[in-house]
Amino acid sequence: MNQPAWLEAAWAEFGVREIPGKENSAEILRYFREAGDTSVQSEETPWCAAFAGAMLKRAGCEGTGSLLARSFLDWGLSLDEPRFGAIAVLARGDDPAAGHVGFLIGTAGEKLYLLGGNQNDAVSVAPFDAARLLGFRWPNTEAHAEQTAASNGIFAKLLTHVLDMEGGYSNDPYDPGGPTNRGVTLEVYANFKGQTIDAGSRPRLIAELKSIPDAVVEAIYDRRYYDPAHCALFTAPLALMHFDAAVNHGVGAAIRMLQQAVNVTVDGEIGPETLAAIGSRSLIDLIDDYAEIRRTRYRALPHFWRFGRGWLKRVDATLALGKSWAAAEGTTRGLLEPDQIAKGETSMNTTTTKTTDDGSKWWAQSKTLWGTLITAAATVLPVVAPAIGVSLPANLIQTFGDQVLTAVQALTGVFGTALAIYGRFKASSVLSLRKN
Incomplete structure (x- = not known):
């Protein structure tokens, strides 16, 4: 099931909650900074x-820059009907300035089910009275496209190379990506537009994909590959190899291959260990090793017989261009100096491993049990839900389960997680749907 990128980002944060006492959750404080307010410290x-x-920021859309829920009433596009992933703005009490905001994931009778922050002091799913609704809003993705594209010169250089490699429109029957233009698949394009692919929308979306605007292409590559892969941390030659790998193999696979190349723990997260190892390596040796790991990965793929020659040529071209940049600029390092990374702290914060000092906190962030329960529920709730008037389809439930299970792959220490789960069962459940 397609879902908007901002909703994907929100599911990935499911379970983050406030820390009782005087401490503050680093994740929650980061939300304030990413939303545009650096002054909040609690x-x-x-x-x-x-x-x-x-x-929204993580999805490549600018928010309101305000901490007021009602600020979203003047943002984006107004919707007349509920829409999966839409931003729902609610009233709160009799105060005309107070409110609540979250992402709509379903309805049940007179209830709206929202995935949002500060719901029972956590990122959770909770029901709200539909009578509180002030409006549904939707990002104006076309208007924000140019804002979301990276403006630095390195990104432009990397994107030029990748688009040269990707070419124009294609719909090869052996390509699991289906209709693709300039490296953007139909599914990715529909996701960016916040639309679902079905028999009615497919021809229209394909026609739009064939004439996809440059600004939209740039925004998609920035938010789906360049930023999540943390390419801005690297000098141009390594950023080129890493960005091209993220586009062609996926961001997670690219990070793991980079970690394999520098011989560190392969966990799919660029943290201090990975950065230190990158900084200690010769740039040319590093991109040589990275390229060879990519070749090995390609050779193991089932479609290598069909696309293998082109894949290997792509790696060779990327490596050659990276080396030419290194020679022209005299670059010998893969890692930028700290003062060259304009937003290094922000980039690092998004990948730093979460602390585990608080057992309940660690369990809530791991989402292990939630993923198992909700994935299983996808086969049960669609059957029993109509009897109680709940409208939460199986594919929506399963989508959430998939998001959770992806997060689980980043966890380590089965025994420690089990102990955390045991401790967490003594506290209130994040998953329960409670009335406000």
């Missing part, structure tokens, strides 16, 4: 709007 400040703004 999770005591209402953070539903900050969470919404941060998730």
Whole structure:
């Protein structure tokens, strides 16, 4: 099931919650910074709007820059009908300035089910009375496209190379990506537009894909590959190899191959260990090793017989261009100096491993049990839900389960997680749907 990128980002944060006592959750404070407010130093400040703004930012859309939930009433496009992933703005009490904001994931009678922040002090799913609704909003993705594209020169150089490699429109029956133009698949394009592919929309979306605007292409590559792969941390030759790998293999696979090339723990997260290892390697040796790992990976793929020659040529061309850049600029390192990384702290924060000092906190972030329960529920709830008037389809439930299970792959220590789960069962459940 297609879902908007901002909703994907929000599901990935499911279970993050406030820390009891005087401490503050680093994740929640980060939401404030990403939403545009650097002055907040405490999770005591209402953070539903900050969470919404941060998730939109991660998806390549600018939020309102405000911590007021009602600020979203003047943002984006107004919707007349509920829409999966739409931003729902709610009233709160009799205060005309107070409100709540979250992402719509379903309805049940007179209830709206929202995935949002500051719901029972956590990122969770919770029901709200439909009578509180002030409006549904949707990002104006076309208007934000140019804002979301990276403006630095390195990104432009990397994108030029990747688009040269990707070519124009194709619909090869052996390509699992289906209709693709300039490296953007139909599914990715529909996701960017916040639309679902079905028999009625498919011809129209394919026609749009064939004439996809440059600004939209740039925004998609920036938010789906360049930024998540943290290419801005690297000098141009390594950034080129890494960006091209992220596009062609996927961001997670690219990070793991980079970690394999520098011989560190392969966990799919660029943290201090990985960065230190990159900084200690010769740039040319590093991109040579990275290229060879990519070749090996390609040779193991079932479609190598069909696309293998082109894949290997792509790696060779990327490596040659990277080396020519290194020679022309005299670059010998793969890692930028700290003062060259304009937003290094922000980039690092998004990949730093979460602390585990608090057992309940670690369990809530791991999402292991939630993924198992909800994935299993996808086969049960669609059967029993109609009897109680709930409209949560199986593919929606399963989509959430898939998001959770992806997050689980990053966890380590089965025994430690089990102990955390045991401790967490003594506290209130994040998953329960409670009335406000």
